[in-house]
Amino acid sequence: MRRAFDTILLVAVALVIWQAIHLLAPSALTSPLGTARRAAELLGTATFWPHVAETLKAFLYALILAFTGGLLLGLLLGLNKTGAKVADPILVSIYSLPKVTLYPVILLIFGLGMSAKVAFGTIHGIIPIAIFAMNSVRNLAPVYLKTARVLHLSKAETLRTVVIPAAIPEIVSGLRIGFSLTLLGVLIGEMFASQRGLGYMIMNAIGLHDVPTMMAVILMLAVFAVAANAVLLWLDQRLHRRIT
Amino acid sequence: MNRVAWLRYFIVTGFIVFLEVLCRTGIIPATVMIPPTSMAAHLWALLASGRVTPDIIETIGNVIAAFLLSVTVGFALGAVIHSFPRLRRAIDPFLATYYALPFFAFYPLFIVLFGLGRPPIIAIGFLFGVVAMIIATLNGFDRIPRALLKTAAVYRMDPLSTALRIKLPSAAPYLFTGVKLAVAYSFIGVIAGEFIMSSSGLGYSIAYAFNNFDNKTMYALMLFVIVLVTAVNAFFYVWEQRLLARRGR
Numbered sequence: 001m002r003r004a005f006d007t008i009l010l011v012a013v014a015l016v017i018w019q020a021i022h023l024l025a026p027s028a029l030t031s032p033l034g035t036a037r038r039a040a041e042l043l044g045t046a047t048f049w050p051h052v053a054e055t056l057k058a059f060l061y062a063l064i065l066a067f068t069g070g071l072l073l074g075l076l077l078g079l080n081k082t083g084a085k086v087a088d089p090i091l092v093s094i095y096s097l098p099k100v101t102l103y104p105v106i107l108l109i110f111g112l113g114m115s116a117k118v119a120f121g122t123i124h125g126i127i128p129i130a131i132f133a134m135n136s137v138r139n140l141a142p143v144y145l146k147t148a149r150v151l152h153l154s155k156a157e158t159l160r161t162v163v164i165p166a167a168i169p170e171i172v173s174g175l176r177i178g179f180s181l182t183l184l185g186v187l188i189g190e191m192f193a194s195q196r197g198l199g200y201m202i203m204n205a206i207g208l209h210d211v212p213t214m215m216a217v218i219l220m221l222a223v224f225a226v227a228a229n230a231v232l233l234w235l236d237q238r239l240h241r242r243i244t
Numbered sequence: 245m246n247r248v249a250w251l252r253y254f255i256v257t258g259f260i261v262f263l264e265v266l267c268r269t270g271i272i273p274a275t276v277m278i279p280p281t282s283m284a285a286h287l288w289a290l291l292a293s294g295r296v297t298p299d300i301i302e303t304i305g306n307v308i309a310a311f312l313l314s315v316t317v318g319f320a321l322g323a324v325i326h327s328f329p330r331l332r333r334a335i336d337p338f339l340a341t342y343y344a345l346p347f348f349a350f351y352p353l354f355i356v357l358f359g360l361g362r363p364p365i366i367a368i369g370f371l372f373g374v375v376a377m378i379i380a381t382l383n384g385f386d387r388i389p390r391a392l393l394k395t396a397a398v399y400r401m402d403p404l405s406t407a408l409r410i411k412l413p414s415a416a417p418y419l420f421t422g423v424k425l426a427v428a429y430s431f432i433g434v435i436a437g438e439f440i441m442s443s444s445g446l447g448y449s450i451a452y453a454f455n456n457f458d459n460k461t462m463y464a465l466m467l468f469v470i471v472l473v474t475a476v477n478a479f480f481y482v483w484e485q486r487l488l489a490r491r492g493r
Contacts, residue, residue: 006334021353028356085248086255089481096428096477098435101447101469104454104462108276180343191440192451206351206441222345229341 030212039216055197058114059186062121066182067175070126074133074174079163084138091134095127100188107193117189117197124185125178132174136167169239176232183225278463287464296449296465303434303446306362310369310430315423317370318377323407325378326385339382342375347433351441365437365445372433373426380422384415420487424480431473 015032022031030038042048077083103120110116144166148158164171190199198217205214260280266272267279278286290296325332347368354364388411396406412419438447446469453462 002330003333006330007337010331010334010338025353025356028353082248082251086251089478090252090256092481093474093477096425096431097470097473098432098447100432100436100439101450101466103439104450105277105466107454108459176340177343180341184343184345188436188440203440218345218350225345226338226341230337233337233340 028211030215034212035215035219038212039220042213042216042220051196051198051201054114055186055190055199058117058121058190058197059183061114061118062125062182062186063179065118065122066125066129066178069122070129070174070178071133071171073126074130074171075137075159075163075167077130078134078137078167079159081138084134087134088131091127091131095131099123099185100192103189103192112193112195117186117194120189121182121186125182128181129174129178132177133167133171136170136174137163139170140166169236172232172236172239176229176236179232180225180229183221187221275459278459280467282460283463283467286460287467290461290464291468296446299444299446299449300468302362302444303438306366306369306434306438306445307430309366310373310434311426313366313370314373314377314426314430318374318422318426319381319419321374322378322381323385326382332382339375339379347371351437365434365442368437369430369433373429376425376429377422380418380425381415384418384422385411387418388414417484417488417491420484424477424484427476427480428473431476435469 018029018032022029077087099120102123106116106119106123110119140163144162145158148162153161186197187199187202190197191203194200198221201217202214205211205217263272263277264279264281267274267277325335350371351364351368354367358364358367392410392414393406396410401409434445435447438445439451440447442448446465450462450465450469453459453465
């Protein structure tokens, strides 16, 4: 109860700061109320929904690719000691590259459109998921694997009944971060070269100095991201508690 | 050098040679990608001509400014948040979600607040880096062994020397992780900011070359960014390994 109250208090403080900046620079920032009103207006417009569908579709595809690819890569590398040692610094340095510099390459390969956005979102999400999955398997208590060997489990059985259940909490943490980064990747992709989607709407609104629309789209994205993350965070914490 | 390091060099070199062969044989057309060796040659020519030097200096300056700001402010905020558990519990989910937000969208706001030019780009880099530092600081302070704090209390150390002689050293590995992330994120934020909406700097130059179908310049600059970022990250990686080795972990 107190926790919920604290969260509400925090949101209220953020809203007050937002309103204060609005009063200082009315042309740069719409007030919270104005933004909410514009968001409600957008939700009622028919032309808004195709953009949402476009972004969601790209995001969903990218998420599926990043999840499956990242998990496969991470689990395979994690099970192989040398592989993990070799790959770790390579993955970390790819993770910290400013991937936006590679966006032109992706555009040249895939052309403008959906597939470029999906590819860009995927390369943002896949690496952190792989890193988390790899480390979760690497840091498994050795006694689990020894037990599996004592019981003569096959490789597939070991993976299914020992490795994955034990690594699940860390994997979920990785998925949570991958989720956020994939969304960011898709949006950046849409902001730079796209004719549709929410990222394009933001860029278009910036170009037209349509601050209310820009703020409204950002607000809706933020609400979506925070809500999805809260669910994953809850799952994450529950799984971590169950194990320890 | 051990076997693992050799294997790593082998994979990276093998990948570059693979790209080179694909490009030279025309499997990857020259309109999509130019061979790595000609990227390097163009980069050399570009650097020698001095045409991009101002952009490079500007980008590096922006990154350094964003990095220093995010580390100092992130550490200070992390320390403050850590000392108020209630605030911390309320703010945690927001910190975890933070990186899903498209910061670049706030750029027009920064222009109004900071004016045109470099400050808004630095602000984007700062926003990218600061939260990683806050999270690392919180993590580090969480992991300080209780016994050490109790010992400090027994010795009646004042808060400042407790902070400097107990908290800082025992949280250091986590803080270093934050510093490493802040470097990487400052680069990502600054270059992405320049890419999407600046009119100077490396990110802008790459986007400009892309829009003008100037593949040679684009790939040369990309190579520069990749080499620069990898070198900086590798430097911090090696430094961290040394620190950890000295701690006997």
